[in-house]
Amino acid sequence: MTAERPTADDLERLLLGASRRYTFEQVADAAGLSVEDARRYWLALGFPDVGEEKAFTVWDLEALRGVVELVESKAVNEETAVQMVRALGRMTGRLAEWHVETLAEIIEDAAEAGGLAPSSRLTSAYQMAQRLLPEFERLLIYAWRRKLASSANRLIAIAELGESPLLAAPASVGFADLVSFTRLSRGLSVEALGELVERFEAMTNDVIFGCGGRVVKTLGDEVVFVAETASVAAEIGCELVEQIGVNPALPDIRVGIATGPVVARLGDVFGTPTNLAARLTAVAERNSVLVDAETAEALRDEPRVALRALPPTTVRGIGAVEVFTVSRRP
Numbered sequence: 001m002t003a004e005r006p007t008a009d010d011l012e013r014l015l016l017g018a019s020r021r022y023t024f025e026q027v028a029d030a031a032g033l034s035v036e037d038a039r040r041y042w043l044a045l046g047f048p049d050v051g052e053e054k055a056f057t058v059w060d061l062e063a064l065r066g067v068v069e070l071v072e073s074k075a076v077n078e079e080t081a082v083q084m085v086r087a088l089g090r091m092t093g094r095l096a097e098w099h100v101e102t103l104a105e106i107i108e109d110a111a112e113a114g115g116l117a118p119s120s121r122l123t124s125a126y127q128m129a130q131r132l133l134p135e136f137e138r139l140l141i142y143a144w145r146r147k148l149a150s151s152a153n154r155l156i157a158i159a160e161l162g163e164s165p166l167l168a169a170p171a172s173v174g175f176a177d178l179v180s181f182t183r184l185s186r187g188l189s190v191e192a193l194g195e196l197v198e199r200f201e202a203m204t205n206d207v208i209f210g211c212g213g214r215v216v217k218t219l220g221d222e223v224v225f226v227a228e229t230a231s232v233a234a235e236i237g238c239e240l241v242e243q244i245g246v247n248p249a250l251p252d253i254r255v256g257i258a259t260g261p262v263v264a265r266l267g268d269v270f271g272t273p274t275n276l277a278a279r280l281t282a283v284a285e286r287n288s289v290l291v292d293a294e295t296a297e298a299l300r301d302e303p304r305v306a307l308r309a310l311p312p313t314t315v316r317g318i319g320a321v322e323v324f325t326v327s328r329r330p
Contacts, residue, residue, distance in 0.1 A: 006126040014129055018057035027056045031064040041067060044082050046089035087267060099136070103128060154228070172233035172259040172295060173273045174213075174225045175281040176204060176240050179252040181221035196250065197221070203244060211236045216269055222281075226262070226269050230291075230298035233257045234305050237289035238328040245287035252287050256280030257326075259295040272318075279315040280323065293322040304329055 013019055022030075028038035039049065041064060067085065071078050107124045178184075178200060185193050197220055204223040208215050213227040213236050227233035237255040244253045258276035262269045276292055284290035291299070296307050308325045315321045 006123060008122065011122065011126050011129065014126065015133070016057050017059050020054050020057055022056040022058075022061065023052055023054055024050065024056070025052075027061050027064060030061055031068050033064070033068060038064060040082060041085055044086040044089060046086075046093045091267070095140075103132075169261060169264075170259065171262050171269070171273070172227045172230045172257055172298075173216075173262060173269055173271075173277045174227070174233050174237060174255060174257045175222060175277045176225070176237070176253055176255045177222040177281055178244075178250065179254060179286045181251060184251055200244070200250060203247075203250075204240060207239045207243060208236050211239060216267070224269075224274075224277075226264075230257070230259050230295045231302050231304075233259070233295070234289065234291070234299055234302070234326050237291075237326060238305065241287050241289060242328070254281055254284040254286055255289040256282070256284055256291075257289065257295050258292040259298060276315065276318060276321065279318065280321075283313055283315070283323075285325075289326040291324050291326050293324070296322075296324040296326075299326065 024038060024042075025035055028035045031038065043049070067081050070076050071081050076084070103125070107121055107128065110124060111121050188196065200221065201218050201223070204218070204225075205215055208223070208225045211227075212232050213225045216224040216226055218224075225233075225236060227236060234257065237257055240253055240255055244250050256277045256279070258273040258280060260271065260273040260276075262271035262273050264270075273292075280290045280292065290310075296309075299305055299307060306327050306329050308327075310323050310325060312320045312322050
């Protein structure tokens with residue numbers, strides 16, 4: 001590589017930390033695995049089958065050896081190792097996509113302002129990666145350890161209540177989505193649509209985490225969250241309505257919340273409350289929080305919120321459900 005004109009291969013080597021030198025068979029053999037087992041881990045990470053290409057670096061080999069050592073030492077069994085690798089692939093895949101998209105926008109804006117040629121864009125990307133990669137790598141490890149500590153503390157608290165953290169535990173699940181988003185998106189440019197979704201995701205994340213809940217996932221115009229108590233979930237719902245519903249830069253919002261036993265697996269939550277919360281969101285009025293009877297019962301003595309019973313509604317796949325609106329008391 002010349003200092004002035006790095007190539008796409010140079011950028012890839014910088015990001016991977018080494019050159020691609022090994023085939024699947026070579027990596028599997030060096031790690032002491034069959035090709036089928038090595039491929040299982042590779043696919044779990046979220047990468048396509050590369051056949052007989054020399055697609056792997058020394059760091060791929062080291063990572064695979066590390067997983068094999070964990071399994072051989074009985075720290076985890078093979079199935080658990082695959083699950084952990086899959087979860088890591090999902091998380092880091094979305095993170096990497098977001099970072100690359102954001103950095104690409106910065107480079108494109110700079111290129112348009114300065115009239116840079118495509119080769120200059122590649123140089124800018126290489127230089128930016130050189131500056132940012134070490135710091136973001138440290139930040140990634142820091143954030144992971146912080147989240148790990150938070151999740152561990154939550155499981156310890158559940159265990160201290162005499163409940164198994166691996167079984168269904170009571171929680172409140174919330175869905176929040178933007179009203180008429182599909183129709184609105186048809187009239188927006190790609191850039192404007194991206195900005196709207198990013199603004200929605202940033203605001204919902206701040207509200208949910210700030211109130212003490214957890215974001216389960218974001219799906220464009222919809223966010224799924226979970227809270228350990230109905231009062232925290234109601235606080236999140238009311239705050240979302242108050243912040244997003246009055247924001248002229250965003251469409252109206254509606255929130256559905258249901259409470260009951262849920263199972264947490266691979267960062268997601270499953271159970272009747274999850275399904276019910278999604279259905280309640282679909283029938284909620286704009287800029288309102290709709291909850292089920294179990295959530296309402298848990299909020300009866302909550303002085304900060306007001307409940308209003310609505311006529312029972314028929315929810316697809318569940319049947320007739322008692323529903324209530326929740327609002328913040330003045």
